[in-house]
Amino acid sequence: MTQCISQLSFGFLGGKQLVGGFAGGDLSSDGGVMLLREADRRLGLSAKLTGCLRDGRQPAKVRHGLGEMLAQRVYQIACGYEDCNDADDLRSDPVFKTALGRRPKSDPDLASQPTLSRFENQVTGTGLRRMAEVFVELFVTGHGGPGAKRILLDFDASDDETHGQEEFAEFHGFYDEHCSLPLLVTAQVEEGPEELLVALLRPGRSHASKHALAVLKRLVARLREACPQAQLVFRADSGFAIPAISAWCEEHGVAYLISLPQNPRLLQLAEPPLEEARAAYEETGERMQKFAEEWSQAKTWPPCRRLVIKAEVSSQGDNPRFVLTNFSQEPVRDLYEDYGRRGETENRIKELKNDWQSDRTSCHRFVANQFRLLLHAAAFLLCTELRRHLAETPLAQAQVSTLQPRLFKLGVRVRETARKIWLEFASTCPLQELWPLLLGRLRAAPT
Numbered sequence: 001m002t003q004c005i006s007q008l009s010f011g012f013l014g015g016k017q018l019v020g021g022f023a024g025g026d027l028s029s030d031g032g033v034m035l036l037r038e039a040d041r042r043l044g045l046s047a048k049l050t051g052c053l054r055d056g057r058q059p060a061k062v063r064h065g066l067g068e069m070l071a072q073r074v075y076q077i078a079c080g081y082e083d084c085n086d087a088d089d090l091r092s093d094p095v096f097k098t099a100l101g102r103r104p105k106s107d108p109d110l111a112s113q114p115t116l117s118r119f120e121n122q123v124t125g126t127g128l129r130r131m132a133e134v135f136v137e138l139f140v141t142g143h144g145g146p147g148a149k150r151i152l153l154d155f156d157a158s159d160d161e162t163h164g165q166e167e168f169a170e171f172h173g174f175y176d177e178h179c180s181l182p183l184l185v186t187a188q189v190e191e192g193p194e195e196l197l198v199a200l201l202r203p204g205r206s207h208a209s210k211h212a213l214a215v216l217k218r219l220v221a222r223l224r225e226a227c228p229q230a231q232l233v234f235r236a237d238s239g240f241a242i243p244a245i246s247a248w249c250e251e252h253g254v255a256y257l258i259s260l261p262q263n264p265r266l267l268q269l270a271e272p273p274l275e276e277a278r279a280a281y282e283e284t285g286e287r288m289q290k291f292a293e294e295w296s297q298a299k300t301w302p303p304c305r306r307l308v309i310k311a312e313v314s315s316q317g318d319n320p321r322f323v324l325t326n327f328s329q330e331p332v333r334d335l336y337e338d339y340g341r342r343g344e345t346e347n348r349i350k351e352l353k354n355d356w357q358s359d360r361t362s363c364h365r366f367v368a369n370q371f372r373l374l375l376h377a378a379a380f381l382l383c384t385e386l387r388r389h390l391a392e393t394p395l396a397q398a399q400v401s402t403l404q405p406r407l408f409k410l411g412v413r414v415r416e417t418a419r420k421i422w423l424e425f426a427s428t429c430p431l432q433e434l435w436p437l438l439l440g441r442l443r444a445a446p447t
Helices: 033-043 045-050 066-078 084-090 094-099 113-121 125-143 212-226 243-251 264-284 332-340 343-355 366-389 400-408 434-444
Strands: 008-013 016-020 150-157 170-172 177-180 183-189 195-200 231-236 255-259 288-296 305-314 317-325 412-416 421-425
Touching: 033 045, 033 066, 033 094, 033 366, 033 400, 033 434, 045 066, 045 125, 045 366, 066 084, 066 094, 066 113, 066 366, 084 113, 094 412, 094 421, 113 366, 125 195, 125 212, 125 366, 150 212, 150 343, 183 212, 183 343, 195 212, 195 366, 212 231, 212 243, 231 243, 243 255, 255 332, 264 288, 264 305, 264 317, 288 332, 305 332, 317 332, 343 366, 343 400, 366 400, 366 434
Parallel strands: 150 231, 231 255
Antiparallel strands: 008 016, 150 183, 170 177, 183 195, 255 317, 288 305, 305 317, 412 421
């Protein structure tokens, strides 16, 4: 039982005794969860994901619905509470209860950690496959039709280090650790934000390209159906430089930009532009880049393919890079810079891992860990939706590490009266003018 602390002393200030206590009423440090609730209602995300799951419990004994538990986990992850254990501290939080449709005082608390853990472990592979389709369908709903002219599909692999007895946790030599290896795919329409389409957990010993071609085929088929006029571009690092992917893209009219790892033959091709770059660097002392192209044919390539070469020389030495492409007309520098912009996609993956801690896949069952990864992906999607509606505001380009303290971590007093539930934010909140703007945009946006 928690001991009631009546008063705390902090000495004196201006001749007056400075005291404190824990009798301030129903307060929360996460008032911004109400914005996540609005973004969720706008997308229908939690409802769509819940519709993919089957509830095998006896209805008369159910106290926490699947939709409520799913949204509880997603909202808490988005606010920085990635551990399921955090639910025990937050289940009585008045603003989380309000965001999830429970009255802050007169309704029972939210689900506890054991309840949520049972929920995570009851999900089936069929439910997960249906949930994965929701992310693609939401993207299609937002961008389908004749408007989209170019859709970039960025594929990347990332490690989730493991520390226990997780299923399929295997040693990966490149990362020098036991891990699982998620495949992450983002999509970008024109110059819009990167949106997460796929978050697929894979065994730790997988090659970076494992299942990539199967995922690409599924995405291309759905995007071609929804956006028949759009040019589709596959972009990936050297982990995806396998003949099967480039050959399939060529056969099915998908453009690609794929980095190639260095090898003696490629270094030989890069030597002429490197010599030019070295001479220019010796003359100016400044980093120098030269671009070139070659039409090359490896033994495993039936056709001759275009190779973009970036020869860079700086104080760090030579830095040649190679990108394979089936673009035939575009200037080589533009193509390389287009490939280089995938760094923004890597920033989104860093947000997913570092800010939302998506690598907390610590359940024993592989299926439960895949479910956890999708919950983090859902939190990512809600914040992407908020960022979209924060255009032309100080937070338009804000990363999660900025959104959480400035938009989500807002103190609020919650009062429940006979007719209303009051959310009373601080009068000195520095970004309070964004709230009516953001709520108006979310509610006015077409569904």
